[in-house]
Amino acid sequence: MMGYSFTAYRWFRRLCAVWLLLLAPGLIVPELVGFGAVAEAKPAREARPRETRPREARQETRPAREARRIERGSGTRSEAKRERLRERQSARTETRRESFRERGRFSDRGFARTERRQERQRLRTEQRRFNTDRSSDRRMLTRERRAAQPSRSFSINRAGRIERISNNNSSRNKLGKNVIRSGSAAASRNRLNFGNSSTLASHFQKHGKEFGAATAKAYLKVGRDIARTGYKVRYNYKGERRTGYIAFMGNSSRGEAKFGFVGTNRQGVITTIHTKNGADAWKMLNGNQRDKNIRIAR
Amino acid sequence: MRYTAKVMGLDEDIEEAVLLSIDGIVLNCFASVCPYQLQIGAEYHVQLHTTIFNGCDIAPVDDGESHAAVNYIDAFSYVFVGLLSKGRLIADRIILDDAVLLDFESFEGSTVRFKVDRLDVWFLED
Numbered sequence: 001m002m003g004y005s006f007t008a009y010r011w012f013r014r015l016c017a018v019w020l021l022l023l024a025p026g027l028i029v030p031e032l033v034g035f036g037a038v039a040e041a042k043p044a045r046e047a048r049p050r051e052t053r054p055r056e057a058r059q060e061t062r063p064a065r066e067a068r069r070i071e072r073g074s075g076t077r078s079e080a081k082r083e084r085l086r087e088r089q090s091a092r093t094e095t096r097r098e099s100f101r102e103r104g105r106f107s108d109r110g111f112a113r114t115e116r117r118q119e120r121q122r123l124r125t126e127q128r129r130f131n132t133d134r135s136s137d138r139r140m141l142t143r144e145r146r147a148a149q150p151s152r153s154f155s156i157n158r159a160g161r162i163e164r165i166s167n168n169n170s171s172r173n174k175l176g177k178n179v180i181r182s183g184s185a186a187a188s189r190n191r192l193n194f195g196n197s198s199t200l201a202s203h204f205q206k207h208g209k210e211f212g213a214a215t216a217k218a219y220l221k222v223g224r225d226i227a228r229t230g231y232k233v234r235y236n237y238k239g240e241r242r243t244g245y246i247a248f249m250g251n252s253s254r255g256e257a258k259f260g261f262v263g264t265n266r267q268g269v270i271t272t273i274h275t276k277n278g279a280d281a282w283k284m285l286n287g288n289q290r291d292k293n294i295r296i297a298r
Numbered sequence: 299m300r301y302t303a304k305v306m307g308l309d310e311d312i313e314e315a316v317l318l319s320i321d322g323i324v325l326n327c328f329a330s331v332c333p334y335q336l337q338i339g340a341e342y343h344v345q346l347h348t349t350i351f352n353g354c355d356i357a358p359v360d361d362g363e364s365h366a367a368v369n370y371i372d373a374f375s376y377v378f379v380g381l382l383s384k385g386r387l388i389a390d391r392i393i394l395d396d397a398v399l400l401d402f403e404s405f406e407g408s409t410v411r412f413k414v415d416r417l418d419v420w421f422l423e424d
Contacts, residue, residue: 202311206373210351210416238313239335253353254398271313276330277349283420284331 192227192262193220195269203273210275211260223273226260234297235285240266243297246281257281299393300422303344305336315374318344318419321391327419328374334421347418348396355413356398358405365409366390374416382410 194200204216213219230247245262252258257278263271279289286293301320309315316329316336327346329336336342359365359379368389369377380389385400387393387410394412402410 199311202309206312206315236333238332252350254350274314274328274330275349275351280330280347280349280418287333287423 192224192264192268192270194271195267207272207274211273219273220270222260223262223270226262226273230260230262231294232297233285233294235263236287237263237284242266242271246276246285246294249275252277299346299395301344301346302341303419304341305338307338308336316419320344320346323368323391325368325376325392325417325419326370326374327417329421330418331420333423336421343422343424345420345422346392346394347420348394348398348414349416349418350398350413351415354398354401356402356405357411359409359411368392371413374418376414376417378412378414380409380412382406382408387412 194203200216200220204213204219208214208216208219211219211222213222226247227245230245233244233246235242235244243264245264247260249258249260259276259278259281260273261276261281262273265271276284278292282292283289285295303318303320305316306319306324307317314329314332316327316332318325318327325346328349330347365379366381366389367379369379371377378387378389378392378394380387380392382399382402382405384406385397386395387399389412394414399412
């Protein structure tokens with residue numbers, strides 16, 4: 001082992017000596033070993049003369065740059081190259097197609113499949129475009145139809161039946177003039193109000209505690225909630241056929257049914273918001289306190 | 299209980315508020331059932347009903363208090379003081395026969411104070 005290492009070491013020393021003999025003169029005089037190009041020191045770059053043109057003139061525009069490139073010849077060369085590439089590509093595609101055709105059925109099927117796929121895609125796109133147009137047309141048509149027809153508001157009552165709230169969009173105000181109403185029945189019920197603020201205040205004073213309302217506004221809100229969620233009913237009051245809203249509130253401490261009631265007059269103004277026990281409600285609505293049915297008005 | 303009542307006045311703001319005179323006792327009532335137009339000064343057949351919102355307030359009266367009276371509190375609220383007999387409260391010339399009074403048999407024969415939150419009146423159709 002030792003002998004082998006020693007021999008290797010000797011050979012290594014010899015190689016190093018040879019390398020030094022061959023390369024050392026080259027390092028000192030590079031021309032001797034052909035490293036002249038590498039070792040040759042680059043001549044110092046001459047300092048460019050300072051640009052004296054104004055900044056605007058120095059910033060040449062893109063067309064100017066293009067023109068200069070064409071003039072130089074590089075642009076035309078690249079264009080020609082590109083053109084050649086295109087031609088080569090199209091020739092290759094054509095050759096491929098030809099070869100596919102020559103190969104017969106398989107390639108035909110492949111092309112046919114591609115064509116069919118493209119056709120399907122085109123049809124889908126057309127269909128989508130048509131659908132979009134049609135739906136927008138339909139929307140437009142619906143809008144026009146609605147504008148032409150008198151508005152009809154429907155709502156689903158708590159019994160699950162569809163009821164019509166109004167079949168025209170006009171009503172009379174307090175002065176007896178026609179007033180155009182708009183919006184859904186629920187929205188109109190949310191706008192229900194007393195004739196004036198003093199009426200609301202006096203009603204709140206007398207009935208507010210029935211609902212535990214702290215303010216007149218809260219009292220009115222209760223009434224509107226009853227109108228929105230309750231049953232629409234007709235009843236006779238002071239010789240008039242009126243519209244009211246009744247909603248079941250629960251049972252009283254005595255076990256009697258307790259209802260919230262909102263009465264309105266012909267002008268659609270709230271005349272009262274108060275609670276009623278069952279007997280009261282049946283008597284007022286049906287004229288008989290034993291007739292415990294609520295007949296929903298349409 | 300059925301009465302013949304004279305309409306003494308009507309409220310401008312509250313349509314249901316009616317001032318009635320029943321056997322000389324003036325009551326501010328809430329006309330919850332009124333199928334026809336009322337005229338001031340006219341007489342109508344009516345029924346009185348009581349509405350209680352939050353629990354029944356009925357208690358025997360102390361000896362010192364005056365018996366048989368109808369005391370107005372506010373709005374349509376009254377306190378009736380009278381003899382409780384067979385589920386009826388006899389307060390002066392007004393007799394209340396509310397079902398709730400049947401629950402207070404223990405006060406039978408004694409004078410009680412009964413608070414009514416709202417005194418309703420039904421105008422009857424003959």
